[in-house]
Amino acid sequence: MEKSIYTNQYGLFLATLRAARESAGISQTELAARLSVDQPLVSKCESGQRRLDFIEVREWCAAIGITLNELTDSFEETLMRAGKK
Incomplete structure (x- = not known):
């Protein structure tokens, strides 16, 4: 299995x-x-150089003013558009 x-x-x-x-x-x-x-950490996470865990993703959602469910829904839509589901 490939690392996610x-x-x-x-x-x-x-x-x-x-x-x-x-x-x-x-x-x-x-x-x-x-x-x-610090900002470089945000950049590394967004570029995939550093992996985010579930709790961090939840904190990021709160910091940008969305719920984890909203992010999940958006991600599912992105996957469907990309033909990944």
Whole structure:
């Protein structure tokens, strides 16, 4: 089994997460401040250089003003559009 951080689906997940942040009008720097981390960490996570765990994803959602369910729904839509479901 291929590690999920290197799959196309994980890339689509990161794109969905990044799009949610951008749609909320929040920069990486602002997100980092809201999460009490530095901006390079946000960049590494969004580019797939550092993996996010479930709890971190939930915290990111709260920081950008969406629910985990909203992110999940958006990700499922992205997968369907990409023909991955």
